[in-house]
Amino acid sequence: MALEKQRFDTLIMGAGGAGLNAALQLANANLKVAVVSKVFPTRSHTVAAQGGVNAALANVLPDNWHWHMFDTVKGSDYLGDQDAIEYMCREAIPTVYELEHNGVPFSRLTNGKIYQRAFGGQSQNFGGEQAARTCAAADRTGHAILHTLYQQNIRAKTHFYDEYFAVDLIRDDEGYVLGALVLNIATGEPLLIESKTALLATGGCGQVFRTTSNAHINTGDGMAMALRAGLPLMDMEFFQFHPTGIAGKGMLITEGVRGEGGYLINKDGDRFMEKYAPNAKDLASRDVVARSIVTEVREGNGVGPEADHVLLKVNHLGEEVIAKRLPGIRESSKIFAGVDPVKDPIPVFPTAHYVMGGIPTDRFGRVMPTADDDGDHLPGLYAAGECACASVHGANRLGGNSLLDILVFGRLAGHNIIEYVKDNTAHRPLDEASVEKAVSRLQRWDAKGDGITVSQLRNEFRKTMEDHAGVFRVEDMMADGVEKVKRLREKLSEVRLTDHSSTFNTNRTEALELENLIDVGLSIAVSALHRKESRGAHSRPDYPKRDDVDWMKHTLYWKENDRLDYKGVRAQPLTVESFPPKERVY
Known part of the structure; x- marks a missing residue:
């Protein structure tokens, strides 16, 4: 097959906050940048991120980055790497x-400074008040950030390949990344x-998962590309279920509401979070609130004809505040619940929301392909955002830290790429075998004849994942799920x-996405089956305690033979003393 070819200094796959912030640094440095989306x-x-982005600006109440760091380490259930968290x-x-x-x-205070709201897992300051750390643009913060970054990239003349699907990485025998x-x-056309x-x-x-707050495009494409390139995924068992998705639909109701x-209230109108998190209540960390809602429903305190959800009460705030x-x-x-929150409470239930794991990187965004803490990074390959795992979230992410993660590490990856390109000015020779392998995977979908449809297999797979790797997990249920996914x-x-x-053959792109979903789904299921403890978002009723002796370590999953390995947690921050593990109470 005669392939059309284009050459750039750097190729960015993905045009969200991480990709666009990296692209902006590179384009402003006069590098030739391609962004594929x-x-x-x-x-x-x-664009769907609602509540805000965390930063200890102290515009509303006293705050500093040390408290932000402690809250993030505690929120991670002490599995986060403290050097990356500090940074x-x-x-x-x-x-x-x-x-x-x-x-x-950004929304503004009366003094003109950036408005900040309280979010879950943020600690009380020395005055006893909960920190207000989350910088917000009403409840459309991601929308505001993404549009701004896109406009700045247009100004900087970033080259965009809109509506292009990234199929596979191209690498040579020495491991260097040559493009995609x-x-x-x-x-x-490829x-x-x-x-x-x-x-x-x-x-x-x-x-x-079948019920999710994520857009249809969130199919783990970059993670699956890394797996097919022989790279591991780290900490994939830690999948966050946001406590307040619209019941039965999954659309997100931001933590900013709380x-x-x-x-939150149950069928009797009781504020049940006072029972599960007496101090933080409705602003406990997301894994705590999600498990509390599921427990409340299981104990018969749910709302509705099926008693299968709880209610989020907002109307007491008044129409002016809500508007x-x-x-x-x-x-x-x-639109999605048929409820006006000015008048009535919103029906909510946990929805699959965010993966704490991903492609293992250091804090510069460089991909780390081995279990060796001091191992070499992969030359020329970077990852940032939700597909990556610099392990700033550990076992559970705090609300407001996701936008922060993608922006900080996208920016830092861009700066590091600039230095890499200065030292590697020439394109390496193309590896034809790697190209042929990628092309053949694409051509496999030209096969005709009778068979299973993409939608049939996808629906069965997503239901299996939801049934066997959800909010609560036990050994037999997960083992059965792993075999089913295999x-x-x-x-x-x-x-x-x-x-x-x-x-515009959407059937072909959905097939490529299905391959990616199943590869990534297995990384979640296999990793979850083998972690025999409860930590953060990974809740095992058969192993209800956190085990810092045997399980204070990261999981690494390779696609080949569904192999697992482990690596230590980097508990030493850059400039301050580390926070030793202790019981996580809200």
Whole structure:
């Protein structure tokens, strides 16, 4: 096959906050940058982030980055790498100011400073008040940030490949990344993009579960590309279920609702979070609130004809506050729940939301391919955002730290790529065998005949994941789930497309996404089965205690033979004393 080829200094796959912030650093340094996105950039999933981005600006109440760091370490259930956490919390402040200077329209206090609201897991300051650390643009913060970064990239002349699907990485025998094979969705034609460096910023994988707050595009594409390239994924058992998705639908109701004073009630109208987290109550960390809701429903205190959800009460805040601080939530509640929160409470239940694990990196975004803490990074390959794991979230992410993660480490990866390209000015020779392997995987979907449809296998897979790797997990249930997913992986060879046209063939892209979903789903299921403790978002009723003796370590999963290995937690911060593990109480 004669392939069209293009050459760039760096190739970025994914146009969310991480990809665009990295691209902006690179374009401003006069590098030739290509950004590949399977949707128009402002449709990337960062646009859905609602509540805000954490930074210890202390605009509302006294705060500092040390408290932010402690809250993040505690929220991670002490599995987060404290050197990376310290860096993120310190860099949060200049990162938010840079966003402001680039034009992000943050909500304002009466004194003109950036508005900050309280969020879950934020500690009390020395005055006994809960920190207000989350910088917000009403309840559309991700939307404001993504549009601003896209506009700045247009100004900087970043080259965008909109509606192109990243198929596979191209590497040589020495492990250097040479670029990627991508698919033009509009024409069905493949394109080979050669680059000196590549950044995976493809976002999360929430579509592995049937009920999720994630967009349809969140299919773990970058993670699966890394697995196929022989790289591991780290800490994939830690999948966060956001406590307040719209019941039965999964659409997100931001934690900012509770930050503004909303609270959860059961069928009797009781504020049940006082029972599970007597201090933080409705603003405990997300894993605690999600488990509390599920427990409340299991104990017969749920609401509705099926008693299968609880209620989020907001109407006491008043229409003026809701209109000013939570306009998007009011709109979403009306559309998807048929409820106006000014008048009635919102029906909610946990929804698959965020993966704490991903492609293992150091704090510079460089991919680390081995279990050796001091091992070499992979030359020329970077990852940032939700598809990556610098382990700033550990076993559980705090609300407001996801936007922070993608912006800080996207920016830092961009700076590191600039230095790498200075030292590696020439393109390396193309490895034809690697190209052929990528092309053949794409051509496999040209096979015709009878078989299973993409939608049939996808629906079965997503239900299996939800049934066997959800909020609560036990040994037999998970072992059964792993075997079921392995059988579904074998069935992939029987899947046939129902559409073989070239132009905007969504059936082909859905098939490629299904391959990615199953690979990533197995990494979650296998890793969860083998971690025999409860920590953060990984809840094992058969192993109810956190085990710091045997399990204070990261999980690494390789696709080949579904192999697992482990590596230690970097507990030593850069400039301050570490926070030793203790019981996590809210």
